[in-house]
Amino acid sequence: MYIADYSAHSVLRVDMATKQISVFAHNPQMNQPNDLAIAPNDTLYASDPSWSQGTGQIWMISKDGKVSRVAGDLGTTNGIDVSPDGKLLYVNESVQRNVWVFNIKADGKLTDKRLLKKFDDFGFDGMRCDVEGNLYITRHGKGTVVILSPKGVILKEIDV
Numbered sequence: 001m002y003i004a005d006y007s008a009h010s011v012l013r014v015d016m017a018t019k020q021i022s023v024f025a026h027n028p029q030m031n032q033p034n035d036l037a038i039a040p041n042d043t044l045y046a047s048d049p050s051w052s053q054g055t056g057q058i059w060m061i062s063k064d065g066k067v068s069r070v071a072g073d074l075g076t077t078n079g080i081d082v083s084p085d086g087k088l089l090y091v092n093e094s095v096q097r098n099v100w101v102f103n104i105k106a107d108g109k110l111t112d113k114r115l116l117k118k119f120d121d122f123g124f125d126g127m128r129c130d131v132e133g134n135l136y137i138t139r140h141g142k143g144t145v146v147i148l149s150p151k152g153v154i155l156k157e158i159d160v
Contacts, residue, residue: 004046006032011046011061027067030059035079035126040086043108045070047077047091054095060108070110071102079127079137083150090116090135092124099124099137099148117152 001014002024011033013024031050038044044061056077060070075093082089082104089102089110097119102110122142129135133150139157147155 002036002038002044004033004036006034009033011036011044025061025065025067027059029069030067031055031057033059034077037081037089039082039104039108040084041108045080045082045089047080049076049078049094051076056093058089058091058110060110062108068109070108071113074100079124081127081129081135083129083133084131085133088133088150090127090129092127092137094123094125094140097121097123099127099135099152117148117154 003012005012009028009030010026011024012021014021031048033046033048035047036044042063046059048059049056054076056074057069058071060068075096077091078094079092087104089104092099099116100113101116103112105111122139125138125140127135127137135148137146143160145158149155
């Protein structure tokens with residue numbers, strides 16, 4: 001199990017057999033790693049917002065814990081996930097209310113950033129893909145989970 005440790009600029013690993021916690025990845029340039037996504041090849045991606053600056057970035061973490069920044073110049077990055085086929089990375093910006101999609105290259109780096117959907121109100125938090133590639137995005141302040149198709153069409157909004 002992996003845990004984003006925002007206060008220590010790290011990602012922790014928990015050995016589920018022993019319950020031992022260790023630092024898996026660390027980079028002092030991380031603002032505060034927030035959410036994690038695991039690609040089919042076991043590469044991790046971490047959203048990394050700076051709430052005070054209203055900015056964010058994305059980090060790629062290899063299977064051996066090597067950390068590389070793969071996207072910057074974003075808003076307050078929060079929810080993040082990889083498409084079921086491992087070809088796309090989605091990230092949302094809580095304050096700016098944008099959902100972005102990137103292509104994932106063979107080396108894990110990101111390319112072709114494009115806006116999937118912009119919302120006019122309410123912020124975002126966590127986000128996950130289902131097996132069909134639909135995104136489930138929590139909308140704080142509204143108390144809902146919105147289901148977005150891979151094309152950015154709202155399929156449904158669930159009141160929670």
